[in-house]
Amino acid sequence: MHLFSRLKADASGDWASYVEHQFVHELGTGELPKSSFRHYLVQDYLFLIQFARAYALGIYKSPTPQDMRQSLEGVKAIMDVELDLHLELCASWGMSREDIENAPEAAQTIAYTRFVLEAGMAGDLLDLQVALAPCIIGYAEIGKGLAEKHGQTLDGNPYKRWIEEYSGSTYQNLAAEFGAWIDATAGVYLTEARVPRLRKLFAKASQLEADFWQMGLEAS
Numbered sequence: 769m770h771l772f773s774r775l776k777a778d779a780s781g782d783w784a785s786y787v788e789h790q791f792v793h794e795l796g797t798g799e800l801p802k803s804s805f806r807h808y809l810v811q812d813y814l815f816l817i818q819f820a821r822a823y824a825l826g827i828y829k830s831p832t833p834q835d836m837r838q839s840l841e842g843v844k845a846i847m848d849v850e851l852d853l854h855l856e857l858c859a860s861w862g863m864s865r866e867d868i869e870n871a872p873e874a875a876q877t878i879a880y881t882r883f884v885l886e887a888g889m890a891g892d893l894l895d896l897q898v899a900l901a902p903c904i905i906g907y908a909e910i911g912k913g914l915a916e917k918h919g920q921t922l923d924g925n926p927y928k929r930w931i932e933e934y935s936g937s938t939y940q941n942l943a944a945e946f947g948a949w950i951d952a953t954a955g956v957y958l959t960e961a962r963v964p965r966l967r968k969l970f971a972k973a974s975q976l977e978a979d980f981w982q983m984g985l986e987a988s
């Protein structure tokens with residue numbers, strides 16, 4: 769079994785509370801309060817900045833030049849594409865770059881991003897990838913699920929663009945590539961003795977994703 773599928777099965781409760789969170793359901797139906805989405809968007813921008821640092825740490829922790837390149841592509845994808853897309857989305861929701869960059873990081877944003885960075889600093893590339901996996905692969909699963917369930921009724925849904933972004937082939941391919949990259953690293957580094965710690969990292973990251981959604985809901 770692929771490492772990701774195994775970890776997901778082992779953390780099925782935490783995984784479900786993340787990918788089936790009420791915030792996700794309300795994105796699909798369009799019922800999510802707009803104030804919740806705005807708060808989420810700003811925090812997600814701040815989240816992605818820290819995420820770029822985590823990929824940069826991945827360069828440092830890479831055992832091979834191929835792994836370095838994968839991590840570098842992650843940094844570039846965020847710095848050159850993802851952050852601009854986010855600013856565009858924020859602008860369409862009435863928020864400027866200044867609004868966003870001057871916003872304080874919420875406790876949930878700090879908790880999640882620093883957990884991922886610490887997992888990578890204390891461990892090796894595999895620890896870092898496992899801490900990153902719920903985030904990258906989870907959004908692909910959420911986007912795909914929402915498109916399958918609500919794809920016919922998205923016209924008029926204010927979150928249509930968000931759903932299309934994560935259900936679209938570009939993001940789906942990125943997530944699939946990340947899954948393959950973890951498997952390749954696991955082929956080199958994984959031993960059974962490491963599984964309990966990897967399980968813990970994966971479950972914690974899934975819980976912190978659910979907390980991130982909850983933060984959005986509570987901002988309404």
Ligand SMILES: Cc1ncc(C[n+]2csc(CCO)c2C)c(N)n1
Binds near residue numbers: 815903904907977
């Ligand atoms: C809380 C939160 N979790 C996951 C993602 C998805 N995601 C993580 S990194 C990245 C950029 C591409 O590597 C994207 C889209 C997010 N945006 N916010």
